[in-house]
Amino acid sequence: MHKHTNIIFFCILTFCGLMFGQQKETTETQISLLSTQQEFVAGNDIVLEFKTKTTNFSLYCTNSYGSILVNHTPTDKGIAFALPTFFTQKRGIVYWKVFQNETTALEGNFHIKPIEKSESLEIYLGPPSIEAGGKDFTMLVAIPTDSLDNPLPKNTPVLINTQFLAKEDKTEVTTNNLIAYRNIYAPLQSGRMLLSTQHQEKNSVELDVNIVPAIPKNFQIFFTRNHSYADGNQITTFYTSVLKDSYNNVVSDGTFVYFYITTRENAVLKTFGQTVNGVAKAKMIHPDKAANWSVKAFIDGISESNSIDINYQQAIKDFKVAFTNENAKIKVGPFQSFMNQMIPDGLKVTLTVSQKNNVVKVYYRETNKGFAHFILNKNFYPKGNYTIKIEAAGLVKTYKNIAL
Amino acid sequence: MIRTNKLLIRAILISSYLLLCAILVFLISGILSYLNTGADRSTLLHTQIHKETVYTPQLSWQDNGNEGRPISQQVLNEVENNYLDAWYIKQVAYRENKKTGIEDFYTKNARKNLYASINNNAKNNTYIAATTLSHQPDILFYSEDGQLIVLEDKAVVEHKKVFQNKKQVLETTEQSDYKHILLLEDGFWRIRHSVKESTTPFIKKIKDTPADSLQIKGINYYPQDTPWDMFGDDFDAQIIANDFELIKKTGLNTIRIFVPYEDFGKANLKEDKLEKLQQVLDIALKKQLKVVVTLFDFYGNYDVLDWTLTYKHARGIVTKFKDHNAILAWDLKNEPNLDFASRGKENVVSWLDYLLVLIKSIDETHPVTIGWSNVESATILSDKVDYVSFHYYEDVEQFETQFLALKKHIPNKPLILQEFGLSSYGGFWRPFASSETTQAEYHKTIQQVLTKHNIHFMSWTLYDFKEVPSSVVGKLPWRTNPQKKFGFIDADGKKKASFEFICE
Numbered sequence: 001m002h003k004h005t006n007i008i009f010f011c012i013l014t015f016c017g018l019m020f021g022q023q024k025e026t027t028e029t030q031i032s033l034l035s036t037q038q039e040f041v042a043g044n045d046i047v048l049e050f051k052t053k054t055t056n057f058s059l060y061c062t063n064s065y066g067s068i069l070v071n072h073t074p075t076d077k078g079i080a081f082a083l084p085t086f087f088t089q090k091r092g093i094v095y096w097k098v099f100q101n102e103t104t105a106l107e108g109n110f111h112i113k114p115i116e117k118s119e120s121l122e123i124y125l126g127p128p129s130i131e132a133g134g135k136d137f138t139m140l141v142a143i144p145t146d147s148l149d150n151p152l153p154k155n156t157p158v159l160i161n162t163q164f165l166a167k168e169d170k171t172e173v174t175t176n177n178l179i180a181y182r183n184i185y186a187p188l189q190s191g192r193m194l195l196s197t198q199h200q201e202k203n204s205v206e207l208d209v210n211i212v213p214a215i216p217k218n219f220q221i222f223f224t225r226n227h228s229y230a231d232g233n234q235i236t237t238f239y240t241s242v243l244k245d246s247y248n249n250v251v252s253d254g255t256f257v258y259f260y261i262t263t264r265e266n267a268v269l270k271t272f273g274q275t276v277n278g279v280a281k282a283k284m285i286h287p288d289k290a291a292n293w294s295v296k297a298f299i300d301g302i303s304e305s306n307s308i309d310i311n312y313q314q315a316i317k318d319f320k321v322a323f324t325n326e327n328a329k330i331k332v333g334p335f336q337s338f339m340n341q342m343i344p345d346g347l348k349v350t351l352t353v354s355q356k357n358n359v360v361k362v363y364y365r366e367t368n369k370g371f372a373h374f375i376l377n378k379n380f381y382p383k384g385n386y387t388i389k390i391e392a393a394g395l396v397k398t399y400k401n402i403a404l
Numbered sequence: 405m406i407r408t409n410k411l412l413i414r415a416i417l418i419s420s421y422l423l424l425c426a427i428l429v430f431l432i433s434g435i436l437s438y439l440n441t442g443a444d445r446s447t448l449l450h451t452q453i454h455k456e457t458v459y460t461p462q463l464s465w466q467d468n469g470n471e472g473r474p475i476s477q478q479v480l481n482e483v484e485n486n487y488l489d490a491w492y493i494k495q496v497a498y499r500e501n502k503k504t505g506i507e508d509f510y511t512k513n514a515r516k517n518l519y520a521s522i523n524n525n526a527k528n529n530t531y532i533a534a535t536t537l538s539h540q541p542d543i544l545f546y547s548e549d550g551q552l553i554v555l556e557d558k559a560v561v562e563h564k565k566v567f568q569n570k571k572q573v574l575e576t577t578e579q580s581d582y583k584h585i586l587l588l589e590d591g592f593w594r595i596r597h598s599v600k601e602s603t604t605p606f607i608k609k610i611k612d613t614p615a616d617s618l619q620i621k622g623i624n625y626y627p628q629d630t631p632w633d634m635f636g637d638d639f640d641a642q643i644i645a646n647d648f649e650l651i652k653k654t655g656l657n658t659i660r661i662f663v664p665y666e667d668f669g670k671a672n673l674k675e676d677k678l679e680k681l682q683q684v685l686d687i688a689l690k691k692q693l694k695v696v697v698t699l700f701d702f703y704g705n706y707d708v709l710d711w712t713l714t715y716k717h718a719r720g721i722v723t724k725f726k727d728h729n730a731i732l733a734w735d736l737k738n739e740p741n742l743d744f745a746s747r748g749k750e751n752v753v754s755w756l757d758y759l760l761v762l763i764k765s766i767d768e769t770h771p772v773t774i775g776w777s778n779v780e781s782a783t784i785l786s787d788k789v790d791y792v793s794f795h796y797y798e799d800v801e802q803f804e805t806q807f808l809a810l811k812k813h814i815p816n817k818p819l820i821l822q823e824f825g826l827s828s829y830g831g832f833w834r835p836f837a838s839s840e841t842t843q844a845e846y847h848k849t850i851q852q853v854l855t856k857h858n859i860h861f862m863s864w865t866l867y868d869f870k871e872v873p874s875s876v877v878g879k880l881p882w883r884t885n886p887q888k889k890f891g892f893i894d895a896d897g898k899k900k901a902s903f904e905f906i907c908e
Contacts, residue, residue, distance in 0.1 A: 058568075058573065058574075060566055060574050060576065062564075062578065062603070063600060064517075064582070064598040064599050064600040065514075065517040065518050065520075065521060065598060066494075066498060066517070066518060066521030066522070066525075066532075067498070067521070067532050067534070067564060067566070068521055068524050068525060068528075068530070069525075069528060069530045069566060069568060069573070071528075084524055086517070086520035086521070086524070087520075087521075090517055091599055092598075092599045092600040092601065093580070093600045093601060093602055093603050095578060095580075095603035097574065097576060099573070099574050102572065102573060102574060102575065104574070104576075107605065109603055124547065124549075124551060124552055124587075125549075126547065126548060126549025126550075126551055127548065127549050128549075137548070138548065138549075139472065139473075139547055139548035139549065141547050141552055143585065143596075143597070145597075149513055149597075150597075150599075151585070151597050151599065177471075177544045177545055177554045177556070177583060178554055178583055178585055178597060178599065179545065179552075179554055179585065181471075181472065181545070181547070183548070
């Protein structure tokens, strides 16, 4: 192999040697370079031979990574320096000096070329996911190297293969500044693109890039519920139309959609859901009194829906109040819903005790089996007449002059 | 009598008790405060990172855009830091033949190449002390995901001293072009591939700067109260202005001042010190005095790995003042030959050599000199400096002969007798060694020679000093005391007999 390469390069190299040879000879030291080769292939033996009578010379060599000293071996014409293997394996310029007693006698340089056979293709791909639509791109960088980990020379062709859906593509790029690269633009559809590179017979591993859908367009929302009564118990479900980007790709699962509900009193309620197959669902419990909701959904900073109105009818028409134990026990109820059934537990009932427009104490209870019970501690209240107000399901009942 | 004794014993008992208590309290509080040290809350989280400046070669980015993604200034700073650290770590590794730190700046595959050379050198008892003096890095390519950079570094000047069996066998300076691939791995930009694309021997380009036509009649100057600490906390521009006025009146036209290396902030120059230097130069200009600025006072390392720091220091000062009209010349270092024994002549001289190249590359108008401490050393680098400066504290009778011999040896460069003088001290530590009369006689004699041969001169020094810092001549009284009495004006501000001969 070594011999063979030598013969191939011989003619070129004698020419190169004439053009680029940089040896300087000083007369006092009487040493001259016999080796004419200016260019070597990485991994081949490199021996610099000198014609000299004195033998106490050393060789200093420096390459891309470091500098070393080489000891000579005597030959019949003079001396020779054989570079250690690790030094012959790296691509680049090797600069050398032959010296004795701190004085340089000769200096020169030669070039080590990479082996023109790719052994490995290091590839780097990033970013790993890009947006569909032809504007976004990912970059594939390939560093073709030989078996000794030297980057290959300029203009080494590297084939880039891409596969997306039914389409397979091959493009050739060439190395410049040690690397070859290509920008790969996203197709219109979302999905997964596979990439690989090839140089001569050497193939890289397979890489993939995720083509994610672009940002969704504006969308529609809908709602569904069991009944239209404001019973404070049932749940209304909001859902979106299938969210798609402008290229008809369904948005990625997990896209957050926020539903904003504005009530008649201008209070804002918020609920949210994440998309599954492009549809986001969110739920909200029914109000406990008649209401008129206006609902609109947003994907923050990206898109919005139409606005829809929902009406809830009053479910509880009326309730009774019974005072016992000298007004200390107050039983509120029964609360009956739209079919006169007892309402489910948990309706909030508020009882306010006040005297001469000053609120003395407020009690909150939730209904249990259709009733709410209040016990007023008589020791707490100075003797006198009080006004008692009871609110539930949007209804208000006031009892004046209740003696406590 | 008994009563007095009793009282005395009582007093002793009470006071010794009090003393014992005081000692105990002192000891306990000492222990407590010792246990409390390090408990400062602000230090708990180690939020501060102390980064030492270790490697500052001249570096100029080629700002000509790059392929791939545009690079931001912040990334560029990170790349610069990591890239220079990679060089520094590599230099240390080759010097010590150890692999410490390499893995932080070279990827797994790239390190192998360094390790191979290091192992080889260790085996051959060889080590290489190297540094780089300048870089011209250029980002050629920055990948879209910000993980890969191709960096070209052109005209990297590498200075190497090759040692075998602990003896320097070769000194070489090369200029090379490199291409590197850097990868961002766990927050570090690490070198993946290095390819040296060309190497040529570095040619020192030195242009002679014509010396000033001025016949130098000068004096080495320190303010009387702050000798060897001219730019310290007690800096007073008014005192300096008065002194310069006085110097000008005597007929002198030049002063020599000293810029201490550490005091000025080493590689990272302190703005306030530069401001003080600026004031001194401005005053000198106003009083029509020329100034020889002596750099690197109190510096004495010269280690190859210290070069980039000192050169950054020099770059900063020379760049700032290169257009100042008060400056007569840059004096690279005061008496560097005194460090030959401890630091090695080769180290000192090659440091000066490259410092000279650097200063001349920045300032092409001001001449450069080196303040050798004796006549014998003055020939070193005499072909490269613009003024040859030497100091003379030997026998005054011998001066003319020695000067003429030197003149014969260096006929083409102007010579400056940059320091000379005699202490008038004749006190306890060196009785009858000298006196003010002897000093006056000395200056009279030497001035006759100076006039006869038109020699540029700068005497030592204007004032007698009350204190001399121990860093100058040590602490021994028979050395410090004479050192205090070299002035033309004594400690009380009275002109000594020698003052008459301060200028011809």
